[in-house]
Amino acid sequence: MAFHRFDVVVVGAGGAGLSAALQLVGNASVACITKLYPTRSHTGAAQGGVAASLGNVEEDHWEWHLYDTIKGGDYLVDQDAAEILVKDAIDAVVGLEHMGLPFSRTPEGKIAQRRFGGHTRNFGEGPVMRACYAADRTGHMILSTLYQNSVKNKVTFFDEYHLLDLIMTEDGACQGVVVYELKTGEIHTIHAKAVILATGGAGRVFKITSNAMASTGDGMGVAYRAGVPLMDLEFMQFHPTGLARLGILVSEAARGEGGIVRNSTGEAFAARYAPTMKDLAPRDMMSRFIHQEIKEGRGIDGKDYVLLDLTHLSKETIAEKLPDISDFARVYLGVEPTEEGIPIQPTAHFTMGGIPTNNDGQVIRDAEGTIVPGLYAAGECACVSIHGANRLGTNSLLELLVFGRRAGKQAMHDLDSLEFGILPPAPEADARARIDAIKSRSTGAKAPEIRAAMQTSMTENLSVSREESGIKETLALVQQLKHDYADVTVDDKGAVYNIDLMEALELGHMLNIAEVMCVGALDRQESRGAHYRADFTSRDDAGWLKHTVAHNGPDGPLMTYKPVTITRFEPKERTY
Amino acid sequence: MEVTLRIKRFNPETDKKAHFEEYAVEVDPRDRVLDALNQVKWYQDGTLTYRRSCGHGICGSDAMRINGRNRLACKVLMQDLGKRVTLEPLMGFRIEKDLLVDMDGFFDKYKSVKPYLIADNPPAHGERLQSPEERHLFDDTTKCILCAACTTSCPVTWMSDDFVGPAAIVNAHRFIFDSRDQAGAERLQILNKGTGVWRCRTVFNCTDACPRDIKVTEAIEQVKRALIFGDQ
Numbered sequence: 001m002a003f004h005r006f007d008v009v010v011v012g013a014g015g016a017g018l019s020a021a022l023q024l025v026g027n028a029s030v031a032c033i034t035k036l037y038p039t040r041s042h043t044g045a046a047q048g049g050v051a052a053s054l055g056n057v058e059e060d061h062w063e064w065h066l067y068d069t070i071k072g073g074d075y076l077v078d079q080d081a082a083e084i085l086v087k088d089a090i091d092a093v094v095g096l097e098h099m100g101l102p103f104s105r106t107p108e109g110k111i112a113q114r115r116f117g118g119h120t121r122n123f124g125e126g127p128v129m130r131a132c133y134a135a136d137r138t139g140h141m142i143l144s145t146l147y148q149n150s151v152k153n154k155v156t157f158f159d160e161y162h163l164l165d166l167i168m169t170e171d172g173a174c175q176g177v178v179v180y181e182l183k184t185g186e187i188h189t190i191h192a193k194a195v196i197l198a199t200g201g202a203g204r205v206f207k208i209t210s211n212a213m214a215s216t217g218d219g220m221g222v223a224y225r226a227g228v229p230l231m232d233l234e235f236m237q238f239h240p241t242g243l244a245r246l247g248i249l250v251s252e253a254a255r256g257e258g259g260i261v262r263n264s265t266g267e268a269f270a271a272r273y274a275p276t277m278k279d280l281a282p283r284d285m286m287s288r289f290i291h292q293e294i295k296e297g298r299g300i301d302g303k304d305y306v307l308l309d310l311t312h313l314s315k316e317t318i319a320e321k322l323p324d325i326s327d328f329a330r331v332y333l334g335v336e337p338t339e340e341g342i343p344i345q346p347t348a349h350f351t352m353g354g355i356p357t358n359n360d361g362q363v364i365r366d367a368e369g370t371i372v373p374g375l376y377a378a379g380e381c382a383c384v385s386i387h388g389a390n391r392l393g394t395n396s397l398l399e400l401l402v403f404g405r406r407a408g409k410q411a412m413h414d415l416d417s418l419e420f421g422i423l424p425p426a427p428e429a430d431a432r433a434r435i436d437a438i439k440s441r442s443t444g445a446k447a448p449e450i451r452a453a454m455q456t457s458m459t460e461n462l463s464v465s466r467e468e469s470g471i472k473e474t475l476a477l478v479q480q481l482k483h484d485y486a487d488v489t490v491d492d493k494g495a496v497y498n499i500d501l502m503e504a505l506e507l508g509h510m511l512n513i514a515e516v517m518c519v520g521a522l523d524r525q526e527s528r529g530a531h532y533r534a535d536f537t538s539r540d541d542a543g544w545l546k547h548t549v550a551h552n553g554p555d556g557p558l559m560t561y562k563p564v565t566i567t568r569f570e571p572k573e574r575t576y
Numbered sequence: 577m578e579v580t581l582r583i584k585r586f587n588p589e590t591d592k593k594a595h596f597e598e599y600a601v602e603v604d605p606r607d608r609v610l611d612a613l614n615q616v617k618w619y620q621d622g623t624l625t626y627r628r629s630c631g632h633g634i635c636g637s638d639a640m641r642i643n644g645r646n647r648l649a650c651k652v653l654m655q656d657l658g659k660r661v662t663l664e665p666l667m668g669f670r671i672e673k674d675l676l677v678d679m680d681g682f683f684d685k686y687k688s689v690k691p692y693l694i695a696d697n698p699p700a701h702g703e704r705l706q707s708p709e710e711r712h713l714f715d716d717t718t719k720c721i722l723c724a725a726c727t728t729s730c731p732v733t734w735m736s737d738d739f740v741g742p743a744a745i746v747n748a749h750r751f752i753f754d755s756r757d758q759a760g761a762e763r764l765q766i767l768n769k770g771t772g773v774w775r776c777r778t779v780f781n782c783t784d785a786c787p788r789d790i791k792v793t794e795a796i797e798q799v800k801r802a803l804i805f806g807d808q
Contacts, residue, residue, distance in 0.1 A: 036627075036629055036635070036637065037637075037679065037683070037722075039635070039636065039721065039722050040627075040629050040630075040635040040636060040637050041635075042629070042630065042635075044630070044634055044635055044721070045630050045632075045634045045635070094702060094703050097698075097703040097704060098698035098703070098704070099693065100692065100693025100695075100751075100754070100756070100757075102711060102714070102715075102718050102750075102754070103703075103711075104708075104711070105705075105706055105707065105708045105711050106708075107707075107708065108705070109705030109706050109707045109708075109710075110702075110703060110705065111703050134718070137718075137719065140634065140719075140721070141718065144718070148691055148692035148693070149692055151687050151691065151692055152690075152692040183672065212629040212630040212631065212635060213628055213629050213630075213631060214629045245606075246632075248631070248632045324634075327633075328632060328633075331633070331651060331653070332606070332608075332632070332653070333606075446618075446622065448617075448618030448619060448622075452618075490622055491621060491622030491623050492622050492623040492625075494587065494589045494590075494623070495589065496587070496588055496589055496672065496673050497625050497672055497673045497676055498625075499617075499625050499626075500617070500622035500623060500625075
């Protein structure tokens with residue numbers, strides 16, 4: 001067993017993890033752990049832009065951005081947190097430019113900006129150009145730039161180490177992590193005063209998803225097992241334009257640049273549902289519109305997809321501003337986007353819920369906001385909550401920057417009072433026992449079979465439209481699968497790069513996350529943002545203007561509730 | 577359709593030498609090679625090992641030799657490969673296990689060219705200005721995903737350990753030709769050494785291998801021209 005000691009351990013090397021690490025390096029000893037190489041993180045798959053009211057192309061104000069974020073989140077957004085997000089946005093985006101990010105530029109040489117779903121001028125009057133972009137590779141450029149600066153500043157990386165456990169003391173403080181070195185199979189204990197979780201989302205719980213195979217919710221799963229609750233997990237965003245059958249993301253930037261979604265009759269149907277914003281209505285709504293068109297038989301050839309039409313855009317616009325998504329359409333579907341519509345359907349995309357934190361990235365253990373000393377979370381694995389019931393496009397890259405940085409700063413500040421405590425005896429024993437049990441078993445279900453059953457059922461019953469019978473069916477299945485998982489087996493018994501074992505460990509997290517998603521979705525008898533219940537079709541502010549906080553109970557998730565912070569904008573009807 | 581995957585296998589814990597094994601899989605013609613590999617791993621032999629993550633050519637994890645050419649497994653469709661598909665690890669790097677190779681040396685070479693913006697004194701308020709024309713000069717090399725397909729397709733890399741390789745040069749180019757950067761001369765000196773650009777024999781394998789369609793050889797030639805003529 002290997003042992004290390006750092007002031008701070010950051011788990012995850014995507015946008016949030018690197019932003020946090022860059023705040024700390026040079027001022028404290030910091031290690032950044034990733035189960036991939038940093039540049040493989042899923043931040044790199046983001047395409048369309050990062051929001052900031054720079055006003056480089058047209059008038060814009062952070063107050064407008066704030067309103068859009070709150071309304072976009074169907075009023076479940078904690079408004080004090082969202083205010084931090086939109087105010088810090090300008091500094092965060094300009095800071096990226098200073099670090100070297102190659103933004104696309106306006107003719108005057110400023111950072112270029114484009115339209116995006118749900119982002120409006122003057123509190124909803126019409127679309128505004130707020131998304132700062134680098135072609136349709138903004139996430140790749142952000143991840144590259146943050147990694148380049150991590151190399152420059154000599155951040156210590158543990159590449160290809162998989163998170164196994166948080167080390168918690170008896171009085172509930174976090175004192176480090178236990179990780180698994182993929183290259184050797186060795187278990188490492190890393191003692192730390194502070195741990196920052198930045199492990200990303202859990203889209204792989206679903207079959208049809210835009211998410212990387214690495215997006216298995218490890219941080220959420222490990223925290224939940226350690227007694228940290230999970231907040232608002234019933235809110236999963238389905239991006240309206242995933243490549244049909246595959247789920248690969250086709251950026252909202254395609255519609256920001258003028259693309260139109262059409263049904264089998266060729267109708268640009270979004271205008272019928274959202275007369276002002278049309279195809280730039282927020283994602284939850286666009287996905288429901290598509291779902292409704294398909295349900296009413298207007299999918300293409302009666303099937304479960306519609307077309308994203310870019311044919312009226314100039315070839316130059318497509319080549320300059322949307323090169324990667326055009327490439328995806330050509331490679332994966334054999335479709336030439338300058339000449340024909342791209343088959344698209346909603347795809348599981350973003351986990352709005354996650355590990356609850358306060359506005360400084362400190363993880364909280366209950367609805368009252370009690371802090372878990374030494375534990376922080378930022379990015380998609382966290383729930384602040386700035387996205388509420390539905391995230392606006394371009395606000396996730398922004399979240400990584402703003403809240404990754406805040407978590408890093410707060411950890412740095414807290415290092416004065418945090419100490420290297422006495423570790424519990426054999427902190428790695430539990431993880432080692434789990435691994436040994438999986439590897440030594442010869443009979444029992446295999447992870448791929450359990451995982452496929454979970455993913456298929458989650459996509460079937462917990463997608464764009466949900467109702468009690470379907471959710472109950474999936475919940476029962478997930479609970480059965482958890483039972484099967486207790487005897488999970490692997491083919492690979494070796495020590496070197498045992499990816500078979502890693503996938504089995506990831507599945508353990510995903511089953512817990514799926515269960516919490518189901519219980520939350522069943523519990524929330526209303527429709528709000530991305531959570532649409534066909535049997536409770538309206539929003540119920542009297543009953544449900546509150547966050548769900550799920551605790552890991554002996555017989556499954558136990559729900560408590562946390563009030564929503566409202567500062568400036570009272571809930572009202574949400575039309576676009 | 578049924579296809580046969582002929583996969584080079586090597587388990588350092590049990591094997592002395594790498595060998596081929598064959599797997600029959602039922603695939604949709606539109607499936608990616610990665611989907612076929614997953615079919616084998618998940619339902620036939622869980623010990624089969626390779627890196628993968630995003631599944632659509634953005635993260636750079638799953639570069640390998642597919643029918644003898646360096647490609648991303650998630651960016652090649654089965655329908656374009658025929659009924660027998662040979663999958664091998666990238667050439668020139670030590671095989672860790674099956675299709676997974678040691679990337680440490682690759683990243684060390686990447687880091688050796690100072691692949692980050694070096695520039696003093698950003699403005700106190702707002703962004704630095706850069707014209708679309710200035711931005712265009714290095715657009716192509718910003719696309720690199722560090723998959724190593726180029727570097728491991730290069731005969732010079734196969735022959736010697738010390739050549740910095742196409743990927744590192746691409747990442748130096750990205751900053752040398754960025755109007756905001758002030759350390760171009762420093763990077764050019766690194767690439768002027770015996771381990772640098774002059775080792776390139778313009779074979780164009782790197783350009784052919786790049787899954788992001790970066791004109792790698794052209795970028796290397798631009799660096800050579802900058803060294804000779806100073807025209808960066």
